[in-house]
Amino acid sequence: MKTEELAAKLKNILLLEQRRGYNNKAVLGGVEAFIQKTVLPQASDDDPQAKRILKASEKLLGYSTCAPEERSTKVKEALDLLDGKASSVFPLPNIRQAPSRSVPDLEKPISSMPGVGQRRAALFGRLGIHLIRDALEYYPREYHDRSNLRKIAELQFGNTETFIAKVKEVSVRKLSNNLNLLTARLQDETGFIDATWFSRGFVRRDLEPGMEIIVTGKVGQFLGKLKVESPEYEHLDKSLLHSGRIVPIYRSTEGLNNKLLRSVIHDIVAYHSVRIEDHLPQHLIDELSLLDLGDALYQIHFPDSWDQLEAARRRLAFDEFLEIQLGALMKQAVRRRSKGALALDVRKPQIGEFLTNLPFRLTGAQERVIQEIMHDLESDVPMNRLLQGDVGSGKTVVAASALITAFANGYQGAIMAPTEILAEQHYKGISRLVSVLGEDAPKVSLLTGSIKGKERDDLYQAVEQGEIDILIGTHALIQEGVRFNNLAVCVVDEQHRFGVEQRAALRAKGVNPHLLVMTATPIPRSLALTIYGDLDLSVLDEMPPGRQPIQTFALTPEQRSWAYNFLREEVERGRQAYIICPLVEESEKIEAKAAIEEYERLQKYVFPDLRLGLLHGRMKPREKDEVMERFRLGELQVLVSTAVVEVGIDVPNATVMLIEGADRFGLAQLHQFRGRVGRGTEKSYCLLLSDSPSEDARKRLEIVQECSDGFVLAEEDLKMRGPGEFYGIRQSGQINLKVAKLSDFGLLEETRKIAAELLEDDPDLRHYPKLRSRVVERMKTLSEAN
Numbered sequence: 001m002k003t004e005e006l007a008a009k010l011k012n013i014l015l016l017e018q019r020r021g022y023n024n025k026a027v028l029g030g031v032e033a034f035i036q037k038t039v040l041p042q043a044s045d046d047d048p049q050a051k052r053i054l055k056a057s058e059k060l061l062g063y064s065t066c067a068p069e070e071r072s073t074k075v076k077e078a079l080d081l082l083d084g085k086a087s088s089v090f091p092l093p094n095i096r097q098a099p100s101r102s103v104p105d106l107e108k109p110i111s112s113m114p115g116v117g118q119r120r121a122a123l124f125g126r127l128g129i130h131l132i133r134d135a136l137e138y139y140p141r142e143y144h145d146r147s148n149l150r151k152i153a154e155l156q157f158g159n160t161e162t163f164i165a166k167v168k169e170v171s172v173r174k175l176s177n178n179l180n181l182l183t184a185r186l187q188d189e190t191g192f193i194d195a196t197w198f199s200r201g202f203v204r205r206d207l208e209p210g211m212e213i214i215v216t217g218k219v220g221q222f223l224g225k226l227k228v229e230s231p232e233y234e235h236l237d238k239s240l241l242h243s244g245r246i247v248p249i250y251r252s253t254e255g256l257n258n259k260l261l262r263s264v265i266h267d268i269v270a271y272h273s274v275r276i277e278d279h280l281p282q283h284l285i286d287e288l289s290l291l292d293l294g295d296a297l298y299q300i301h302f303p304d305s306w307d308q309l310e311a312a313r314r315r316l317a318f319d320e321f322l323e324i325q326l327g328a329l330m331k332q333a334v335r336r337r338s339k340g341a342l343a344l345d346v347r348k349p350q351i352g353e354f355l356t357n358l359p360f361r362l363t364g365a366q367e368r369v370i371q372e373i374m375h376d377l378e379s380d381v382p383m384n385r386l387l388q389g390d391v392g393s394g395k396t397v398v399a400a401s402a403l404i405t406a407f408a409n410g411y412q413g414a415i416m417a418p419t420e421i422l423a424e425q426h427y428k429g430i431s432r433l434v435s436v437l438g439e440d441a442p443k444v445s446l447l448t449g450s451i452k453g454k455e456r457d458d459l460y461q462a463v464e465q466g467e468i469d470i471l472i473g474t475h476a477l478i479q480e481g482v483r484f485n486n487l488a489v490c491v492v493d494e495q496h497r498f499g500v501e502q503r504a505a506l507r508a509k510g511v512n513p514h515l516l517v518m519t520a521t522p523i524p525r526s527l528a529l530t531i532y533g534d535l536d537l538s539v540l541d542e543m544p545p546g547r548q549p550i551q552t553f554a555l556t557p558e559q560r561s562w563a564y565n566f567l568r569e570e571v572e573r574g575r576q577a578y579i580i581c582p583l584v585e586e587s588e589k590i591e592a593k594a595a596i597e598e599y600e601r602l603q604k605y606v607f608p609d610l611r612l613g614l615l616h617g618r619m620k621p622r623e624k625d626e627v628m629e630r631f632r633l634g635e636l637q638v639l640v641s642t643a644v645v646e647v648g649i650d651v652p653n654a655t656v657m658l659i660e661g662a663d664r665f666g667l668a669q670l671h672q673f674r675g676r677v678g679r680g681t682e683k684s685y686c687l688l689l690s691d692s693p694s695e696d697a698r699k700r701l702e703i704v705q706e707c708s709d710g711f712v713l714a715e716e717d718l719k720m721r722g723p724g725e726f727y728g729i730r731q732s733g734q735i736n737l738k739v740a741k742l743s744d745f746g747l748l749e750e751t752r753k754i755a756a757e758l759l760e761d762d763p764d765l766r767h768y769p770k771l772r773s774r775v776v777e778r779m780k781t782l783s784e785a786n
Helices: 003-019 031-042 048-059 068-082 117-126 132-136 256-274 282-287 293-301 306-337 351-358 364-377 395-408 420-440 452-464 500-507 524-532 555-574 588-606 621-632 668-675 695-705 710-721 743-761 768-786
Strands: 142-145 160-174 179-188 191-200 212-222 225-229 232-235 247-251 384-389 412-416 442-449 472-475 487-492 513-518 536-540 550-555 576-579 612-615 638-641 654-660 684-689
Touching: 003 031, 003 048, 003 068, 031 048, 048 068, 068 293, 117 282, 132 142, 132 212, 160 420, 191 212, 225 500, 247 256, 293 306, 293 395, 306 524, 306 743, 306 768, 351 364, 351 395, 364 384, 364 536, 384 395, 395 412, 395 420, 412 420, 412 500, 420 442, 420 472, 420 621, 442 452, 442 536, 487 500, 500 513, 513 768, 550 555, 550 695, 555 576, 555 654, 555 743, 612 621, 621 638, 654 668, 668 684, 668 695, 668 710, 684 695, 695 710
Parallel strands: 191 225, 384 513, 384 536, 412 472, 412 487, 442 472, 487 513, 550 684, 576 638, 576 654, 612 638, 654 684
Antiparallel strands: 142 247, 160 179, 160 212, 179 191, 212 225, 212 232
């Protein structure tokens, strides 16, 4: 770091200390730590400026142990030594107002702010800013460093530059009835440049010759001369907010530019950040070297340095993760304290007979997970476990072992699946598995929306009288007419396809039954801890032997013909194929239209001699089931589908998965598509056909080509796309993170540990009422999102 930069940094830290009442928090670790770690190693005494820095540093010795009055003297003396010696450094604005004893009213409408009013309040509302609190938590989307000042002669064409100049002259030219051009000639000691602004109607005249302003704008040119068009500027006699510092950039809307948005938010942050009460206990703030809440809110909006911005992000991200983890662990603790579930005997002979006589050998992962589930089932605390496993990892037999345990104890079990096809598939699979018990096998039945009339009524009666041991079905299981005799174990498959209320409705069919929820979508640990932190987690991370590997090809747009020919060859060999239409946008209507057009193009021009079927989200459930049934029976050779192609559909004869526009999908979703093939004895293939020739698109698809581990791909997907697109549908409202990133595994694990420690000492957070209030509010928000 250059000597003048070092002086500037030290001076700004001391100015910040003044504004904060000498609390020794202007820099992480305190003023003395900064001097020891940064100033002294870099300030040699071989030039006058360095000597002044060292003398100023000497004045600050013992700063951390001094009272505020002594610190004030030390800072003033150090600034006197530095004053005027740092080049082109302007003190950052003291926008934070002195605190008072009044409690901030964060629930006031944004229209109560000066300069907003009802018309502008509607514009703020478009951004989700309705209350003062919303504005305080409306964080910038990015930051521009406008602290690097240049002379006019140093300005570079095409760059966004910040410079100080004196207004030489101002003129206004009328271009049309309602359009004006304001031009200001700006000057410093190195030259001149023109700044122009277009305006409609009234021309605001706050520029006068002789004024000194600081300007930020993109440098263009006109008739060979440099100019800046519509730059932001501020008068040097005012606090700098839009220039000369790290400037926040917010997501805005038409009619509400960033300068106005920044000014309103600045007024709110300036007033409230020093008045807001911190919800974290002080010992935690000190132990973890966190910024206090007021400083964090100030620095996230108007950072004094990049280090301070990072410190603010860490504090606010810590808060979000901690609240989520506390909420999850508190829910988990309530469940574990609750009693009333049926404690099942897991040593019943039918259970051992079932596991011993299976027609295949269980993997180590399956044995481990079954033991975890058995441990839950023998307790009178209701099981609440999430089972996640990659495609083909063998979740069905694990679920069957839980259901057999209920049956062996004289109780009933149920499986709920999101579609009729998947429910029927489970019915056939479970029936086949339990048949190893021979005459002693449980009675298994299927209930879906297609079952009507007398058949449905007879089924209802049999379930109520306990004549059916395992009931498998769709949402039909939670209809009013379904009454179980003694339901002990519930299984929900592809659980993210169901809401909280639907899962609760199934559990309500019994008295505190044990619950196992399953997903074939590999979930990164960080995401699982965030969304499903109140569930116990089991993972099938081992594939059964003999499963066919799927050969994956990442293809460029130029290889489309090759992909079509390859697919045709497989179909002519008697196999079947999927073609996934590219993702257009998040609208089923538009997706359906695009899929229909693609289906018609393929049928007419590419595969006119093959039997094609179409599947999209706008079709009725019965229509989708009919198409899938025809495909499963082999009546259709190629299934053209949008991203709605059902998870868990088992068509062993399908050996080719061709994904158009593969670069538009997430890695985890591509892996899910790939899992639709490779279910039979024949070699299977996945063709990832890119729409984009870019290097980035190629690298992303090559990751899927080289990696067959769904959990590894899920972690990569989370890093690249974020949680909002993890399942291919928006989930961001469910997680509701404004600052924290799920890729920050270290911070997430740290908050999980701290949350557990806090609750161990204080299970209900009675000693931390402010923190408890925030946790309850976040839990409520997450519950509503689910």
